[in-house]
Amino acid sequence: MERWLCPSGGAWLLVAARALLQLLRADLRLDRPLLAALVLLATLDWLCQRLLPPLAALAVVAAAGWIALSCLARQPRLPVATRAVLITGCDSGFGKEAAKKLDAMGFTVLATVLDLDSPGALELRACCSPHLKLLQMDLTKPADISHALEFTKAHTTSTGLWGLVNNAGINDVVADAELSPVAMFRSCMEVNFFGTLQLTKGLLPLLRHSSGRIVTVGSPAGDMPYPCLAAYGTSKAAILLLMDVFDCELLPWGVKVSVIQPGCFKTESVQNVGHWERRKHLLLANLPQELLQAYGEDYVEHSHRQFLHSLSLALPDLNPVVDAIIDALLAAQPRRRYYPGRGLGLMYFIHHYLPEGLRRRFLQTFFISPCLPRALWPGQPSRTPTQDAVQDPDPNLGPSPMEAQ
CATH class of the missing domain: 3.40.50.720 (NAD(P)-binding Rossmann-like Domain)
Structure with missing residues (x-):
C-alpha cells in the first residue's frame, strides 16, 4: 500500500488510467511493445527514486509514461475511399x-x-x-x-x-x-x-x-x-x-x-x-x-x-x-x-x-562470421600486389534480371 502512496506511485496510477482508457478505445494493444515500455518505465522509476527528489521523480515518471503511451497509441487512419x-x-x-x-x-x-x-x-x-x-x-x-x-x-x-x-x-x-x-x-x-x-x-x-x-x-x-x-x-x-x-x-x-x-x-x-x-x-x-x-x-x-x-x-x-x-x-x-x-x-x-x-x-x-583469407593463413608467403589485384572482376558478371523484394 505504501508503494502506491509515494509520489511515483501516483505517476503509475496516472499511467495505468490512461493505458486502460486507450485499451477500451482500441487505441492500444496489449502486445510486446507495450510490455517492453512498461519494463523500461519501471526501470526508470527505480532509478528516479534513488537519484531524484520525490516530486521530481513523480514528474519524470509521469511524463515518460505519458510520452510512451502517446507513441504506442494507434494513429487514426484515413478512409480508403477512391485512393x-x-x-x-x-x-x-x-x-x-x-x-x-x-x-x-x-x-x-x-x-x-x-x-x-x-x-x-x-x-x-x-x-x-x-x-x-x-x-x-x-x-x-x-x-x-x-x-x-x-x-x-x-x-x-x-x-x-x-x-x-x-x-x-x-x-x-x-x-x-x-x-x-x-x-x-x-x-x-x-x-x-x-x-x-x-x-x-x-x-x-x-x-x-x-x-x-x-x-x-x-x-x-x-x-x-x-x-x-x-x-x-x-x-x-x-x-x-x-x-x-x-x-x-x-x-x-x-x-x-x-x-x-x-x-x-x-x-x-x-x-x-x-x-x-x-x-x-x-x-x-x-x-x-x-x-x-x-x-x-x-x-x-x-x-x-x-x-x-x-x-x-x-x-x-x-x-x-x-x-x-x-x-x-x-x-x-x-x-x-x-x-x-x-x-x-x-x-x-x-x-x-x-x-x-x-x-x-x-x-x-x-549475419556472416569472419573467416581468414587464405593469404593470411599462418605459413603463407607474403604477397606483392600485382596488376591483377587492381583489376575489377570480369564485367560480364552482371546481375540477373531485377527481382522484387
Whole structure:
C-alpha cells in the first residue's frame, strides 16, 4: 500500500488510467511493445527514486509514461475511399502481397511487374479485382519508366494518385566489396537508386496535387555495414538519404515520406537457393587469379554458407511489412521509419550506442562470421600486389534480371 502512496506511485496510477482508457478505445494493444515500455518505465522509476527528489521523480515518471503511451497509441487512419496507389516490384514478395491486400481494401492499385506473364502477375490477375491494373516496367529502362508515368496519369485522372510504394530492388552478389564487380555496384544503383529516383520525380506533380504519400522499402543494410552486402547496402543508403531529403522538401506540399526497414523475411528471392548458388559459381569463375589466390575459394564458400544460414532463419509471415506499408499510406501521421521484423530494435540500439568494435562483432555474429583469407593463413608467403589485384572482376558478371523484394 505504501508503494502506491509515494509520489511515483501516483505517476503509475496516472499511467495505468490512461493505458486502460486507450485499451477500451482500441487505441492500444496489449502486445510486446507495450510490455517492453512498461519494463523500461519501471526501470526508470527505480532509478528516479534513488537519484531524484520525490516530486521530481513523480514528474519524470509521469511524463515518460505519458510520452510512451502517446507513441504506442494507434494513429487514426484515413478512409480508403477512391485512393489510387502505384506499387513497383509486384512479381513476388512484399510488392505482390501489398498489392493483394490494398486491392482487397478498396484501393485502385497500379502494380508494376517485370513480366506480365510471370507467376506473380498471373496470381494477381486471378485473385484481385478488376480495379487492379498490371503494368510491365524495368527500372533500368528509361522508356519503361516514361511509359509508367503516362500509364499512371491516364488511370488516375478521376481519383488522383495518393501513394507511390517504391518496392522493387535487386541484390545479386554476396561477397566482400573487393570481390564484388563494380558492374554489380552500378546495377544496384541503377535499380535501387536511379530508377527509383526517376520514377519518384516523375510522379511528384501528381503526389503534390493530392498531398499524398511516398513509401519506400529500404533495408537495415543501408544503415549498417553488413558483411558481404556492400553493393546492395550502398545503394540502399543512397535511397534512404534521398527520401530524407524529399521528406524535408515536400513538407510544404503536405506530402509525407516513409521508409520501411524490414528484417529478413522469406520472400521468393530469399528462398531461391539455386539462384544464390549460381551467383556464387559465376563469381568464382570470374574472379581475377590474384584475388582468388589471396582470398581463396574456401573464403567465398564460407561467406556463402553463412549467408544461406541467415536466410534459413528468415520470417515466413510477410504481413508485418505489408501492414507497415498500409500504415504509411493511411495513418493520419505516419512514421518516417518503420522497422518490421525480429530483433531490429536490438540491432539499431547496438549500432547507435555501443562501441564500433562491438557493433562490428555483432553484425558478423548475426549475419556472416569472419573467416581468414587464405593469404593470411599462418605459413603463407607474403604477397606483392600485382596488376591483377587492381583489376575489377570480369564485367560480364552482371546481375540477373531485377527481382522484387
